[in-house]
Amino acid sequence: MAALATGGGMPSDGATSFQRKVPASSRLATIAGTRPSVRHGQLLLSSGLPSLDCVLGGGLAVGTLLLIEEDKYSIYSNLLFKYFLAEGIVCGHNLFVASAKEDPADILKELPAPLFDDAHKNQVNEKETAIKSKQESQESMKIAWRYQNLPRIEVSPAASARIGHYYDVSKMVSPELLQSTKWHRFFVPEEMSLHPEIKTCNMTCGYTRLLQSIQRIIYQEGFDGSYPQNKAIMERVTNLSDTVVGLESFIGSERETNPLYKDYQGLIHVHKIPRLNSLICDVSGTKDLAFRLKRKLFTIEVRETVLFHYLEPERWSKSYHLV
Amino acid sequence: MFLELNELLNASPERPEQGKLTLLCDTKTDGSFLVHHFLSFYLKAGCKVCFVALLQSFSHYNIIAQKLGVSLTAAKERGQLVFLEGLKSCFDVLFGEEQHVGQTNPLRFVSEDGSNLKTMYEFVRTSLMASGSDSWKCPVLLMDDLSVLLSLGVRPVDVLDFIHYCRVAVCSQLKGNIVVLVHSNDDSEDEANELVVNSLCHQSNLILWAEGLATGFCKDVHGQLKIIQKGSSELKAERNLLRIYQYKIQDKNVTFFARGMSAAVL
Numbered sequence: 001m002a003a004l005a006t007g008g009g010m011p012s013d014g015a016t017s018f019q020r021k022v023p024a025s026s027r028l029a030t031i032a033g034t035r036p037s038v039r040h041g042q043l044l045l046s047s048g049l050p051s052l053d054c055v056l057g058g059g060l061a062v063g064t065l066l067l068i069e070e071d072k073y074s075i076y077s078n079l080l081f082k083y084f085l086a087e088g089i090v091c092g093h094n095l096f097v098a099s100a101k102e103d104p105a106d107i108l109k110e111l112p113a114p115l116f117d118d119a120h121k122n123q124v125n126e127k128e129t130a131i132k133s134k135q136e137s138q139e140s141m142k143i144a145w146r147y148q149n150l151p152r153i154e155v156s157p158a159a160s161a162r163i164g165h166y167y168d169v170s171k172m173v174s175p176e177l178l179q180s181t182k183w184h185r186f187f188v189p190e191e192m193s194l195h196p197e198i199k200t201c202n203m204t205c206g207y208t209r210l211l212q213s214i215q216r217i218i219y220q221e222g223f224d225g226s227y228p229q230n231k232a233i234m235e236r237v238t239n240l241s242d243t244v245v246g247l248e249s250f251i252g253s254e255r256e257t258n259p260l261y262k263d264y265q266g267l268i269h270v271h272k273i274p275r276l277n278s279l280i281c282d283v284s285g286t287k288d289l290a291f292r293l294k295r296k297l298f299t300i301e302v303r304e305t306v307l308f309h310y311l312e313p314e315r316w317s318k319s320y321h322l323v
Numbered sequence: 324m325f326l327e328l329n330e331l332l333n334a335s336p337e338r339p340e341q342g343k344l345t346l347l348c349d350t351k352t353d354g355s356f357l358v359h360h361f362l363s364f365y366l367k368a369g370c371k372v373c374f375v376a377l378l379q380s381f382s383h384y385n386i387i388a389q390k391l392g393v394s395l396t397a398a399k400e401r402g403q404l405v406f407l408e409g410l411k412s413c414f415d416v417l418f419g420e421e422q423h424v425g426q427t428n429p430l431r432f433v434s435e436d437g438s439n440l441k442t443m444y445e446f447v448r449t450s451l452m453a454s455g456s457d458s459w460k461c462p463v464l465l466m467d468d469l470s471v472l473l474s475l476g477v478r479p480v481d482v483l484d485f486i487h488y489c490r491v492a493v494c495s496q497l498k499g500n501i502v503v504l505v506h507s508n509d510d511s512e513d514e515a516n517e518l519v520v521n522s523l524c525h526q527s528n529l530i531l532w533a534e535g536l537a538t539g540f541c542k543d544v545h546g547q548l549k550i551i552q553k554g555s556s557e558l559k560a561e562r563n564l565l566r567i568y569q570y571k572i573q574d575k576n577v578t579f580f581a582r583g584m585s586a587a588v589l
Contacts, residue, residue: 041386240471278386279387279572280573
């Protein structure tokens with residue numbers, strides 16, 4: 001849906017002295033953890049895993065909706081939610097966690113701890129990606145839908161403005177970090193008892209606004225895989241979402257025992273990428289992607305390389321990175 | 324507008340047709356490039372355009388229209404374009420204060436009974452009515468897209484009623500055109516959507532159907548476009564003209580070619 005950009009703010013540090021003159025109202029604010037996209041000028045934020053950002057064309061555009069189709073037992077999709085929330089914590093954003101089954105406070109306790117090890121970053125060239133299906137609210141809790149935006153060409157090189165962090169799934173995020181994060185909750189069983197009737201016109205507080213606007217999506221999307229999938233509604237939600245990614249895990253399927261896939265946990269299907277401010281979008285050349293999860297890394301790789309790993313494990317012992 | 328598409332449709336901005344309903348449909352792909360084409364085509368032709376944009380923000384359309392050679396802000400200022408930004412209006416309707424919302428917001432149905440598109444029809448009609456000082460050619464109603472109305476809770480019958488009313492007002496009375504975008508799927512289980520799509524297929528004079536390739540994703544061929552032109556005379560029972568082309572979308576243009584004749588293959 002809406003492509004947006006924020007207005008106001010100072011130009012980013014580290015920009016060269018040569019700067020395009022743009023009207024003050026359309027300077028992009030430097031929100032931590034975001035960078036403007038070269039392609040369409042919208043602010044991008046990381047989905048928590050840099051390799052998914054790469055697949056999605058640099059990151060998630062602020063103001064878009066990402067829909068994840070869960071894998072069979074929701075194992076990896078839950079993991080991706082956690083990466084996304086952890087990314088929000090690390091960047092100092094406000095979080096809005098809405099859940100139908102699990103209490104949001106419990107979800108937050110189980111987030112992976114961020115890795116700030118620079119040496120590790122250098123060693124790992126790949127970009128990890130995580131997909132999340134919940135919208136993350138920005139600093140001021142405003143639904144910043146639309147501001148007039150003039151696309152800007154970044155003068156500074158994109159490499160220095162990379163976004164995203166790496167996470168260690170075996171460690172939990174420290175409670176201190178959690179305390180300092182402002183977050184809001186929406187737990188369906190709670191809300192249903194509090195608001196038996198939804199009367200949209202009378203709501204005024206900002207919290208309920210956000211609640212209302214995504215309420216429909218939560219009900220229909222089915223946070224928990226145990227809700228029967230209503231195909232017609234799934235189609236509608238897919239059409240309404242900007243980015244749609246599906247996870248297919250190998251658990252329980254015949255591929256689990258397939259030696260070809262022994263290092264991999266599943267496949268990722270990118271169903272839809274938004275075309276923002278342009279007729280075309282940044283779509284990667286290949287759609288056949290597999291993912292694997294190790295303690296410190298969640299990587300997405302092109303499926304053909306899976307064959308290479310199998311045939312020549314010595315030569316391909318270092319992961320082939322998705323560029 | 325895409326020049327190649329103009330040639331294929333035998334359309335020219337100098338002499339736009341009148342009284343036609345054009346249906347844009349997409350399956351497994353994004354057909355919004357057709358919306359951008361018609362928007363810039365009719366603006367260049369000097370028609371008065373009422374654009375009901377429910378899917379994206381104004382700046383999105385503006386940026387793309389500039390690439391195609393039209394400025395939406397300038398068109399709005401000189402009164403040629405009436406732009407209904409659905410996302411903003413919807414937000415106002417849901418969360419705006421009572422006095423601001425008023426009685427005339429076209430998307431009022433979202434907060435009310437959820438299915439009465441009358442205010443939207445009134446909005447379309449008043450924006451396309453010729454006022455004295457206007458010198459624009461035939462009025463055009465452009466909708467992006469109709470399937471969103473179903474997702475907002477409108478019943479399919481009401482959507483069809485709305486289109487019918489618009490056809491009477493825009494196509495017959497004002498001798499204008501209507502262009503509507505819908506989504507569809509071959510094996511869709513969304514019956515309400517399929518009902519709307521089938522009904523519109525029967526009513527429209529021209530159908531442009533963008534499909535993804537059956538064989539999957541390809542970098543050089545982004546999809547296939549089916550052009551179905553209804554026989555002009557119902558009395559003679561002329562056959563519909565069906566043509567199929569493949570296309571590739573570039574930054575400022577879309578190239579069309581016969582099936583299998585993509586530049587990458589030749």
